[in-house]
Amino acid sequence: MQSQSEFNHLVEIMDELREKCPWDKKQNIHTLRQQTIEETYELADAITDENWIAIKEELGDLLLHIVFYSKIGSEQNKFTLQEVISNICDKLIKRHPHIYGNVAVDNEEEVKQNWERIKLKEGKKSVLSGVPNSLPAMVKAMRIQEKVKQVGFEWAAKEDVWKKVEEEQQELLEAVQSGNQEHIEEEAGDLFFSLINYVRFLNVDAENCLELTNKKFINRFLRLEEIVQERGKDLSEMSLSEMDAIWNDIKKQNSQI
Numbered sequence: 001m002q003s004q005s006e007f008n009h010l011v012e013i014m015d016e017l018r019e020k021c022p023w024d025k026k027q028n029i030h031t032l033r034q035q036t037i038e039e040t041y042e043l044a045d046a047i048t049d050e051n052w053i054a055i056k057e058e059l060g061d062l063l064l065h066i067v068f069y070s071k072i073g074s075e076q077n078k079f080t081l082q083e084v085i086s087n088i089c090d091k092l093i094k095r096h097p098h099i100y101g102n103v104a105v106d107n108e109e110e111v112k113q114n115w116e117r118i119k120l121k122e123g124k125k126s127v128l129s130g131v132p133n134s135l136p137a138m139v140k141a142m143r144i145q146e147k148v149k150q151v152g153f154e155w156a157a158k159e160d161v162w163k164k165v166e167e168e169q170q171e172l173l174e175a176v177q178s179g180n181q182e183h184i185e186e187e188a189g190d191l192f193f194s195l196i197n198y199v200r201f202l203n204v205d206a207e208n209c210l211e212l213t214n215k216k217f218i219n220r221f222l223r224l225e226e227i228v229q230e231r232g233k234d235l236s237e238m239s240l241s242e243m244d245a246i247w248n249d250i251k252k253q254n255s256q257i
Helices: 002-020 022-026 029-048 052-075 081-094 108-121 137-149 158-178 181-201 206-230 240-253
Strands: none
Touching: 002 022, 002 052, 029 052, 029 206, 052 081, 108 137, 137 181, 137 206, 158 181, 181 206, 206 240
16 A cells, blocks of 8 residues: 555654664654644644645654654664554554444444543543643643533533523622632633533534634734834824724724734
8 A cells, every 4th residue: 555655664764864863863752742742733723724735744744753752662662663553553443342343322422422431441540531731721621521521521501501601700700809819810710611611512612713713813913013004103102992993994804804
């Protein structure tokens, strides 16, 4: 198969670079860690933008990192690339008994529930044990909510979740009135968590939709700066109402900006 031949070629290149390239020879799992995180975020950006050319490129970069870590693991007599591949194959087969066994499922939610039950049988102490500590807070909140859902710890309907959002909003306002900063932070966190939960009920990726808003705001603000500069003015010398008027014009010109 062509794909297998190309993969073997990548492994051969990695072997050669590890032997001959001064930079590649120097790397270890710790020096690669930050680069792997950056590559993952670059892939996330490409996915958000639906840039398929970039997605292809970033997937290649991540694949290189997998081969690189496996090469180092082999050198340290910890594991081989073959073991990495074999392990994920075994895991997928074991956790898909509705495909490779005699378990029947009716929908994707039952697949997820089976997945979590199997993980617990494998020795996981908690359904939350698979949530990485280093995840960004919003992504972590989404994963936590999705995990506990699989064992039935879930609201019955989105209307119930929205009531919780309103409840947390009121508690935040009360905390603001109290002037207790620690309490304000606690209630703000509760409100964020509840709102993320509500968005999840709408089948919306909270992290991705916020990033889309970030990008939209950045593009509009950059345009605002351009217009102000074209008019020979300085943002710092303008009133909020003046800037807001330009902002609204930008929104009218192109709602996608």
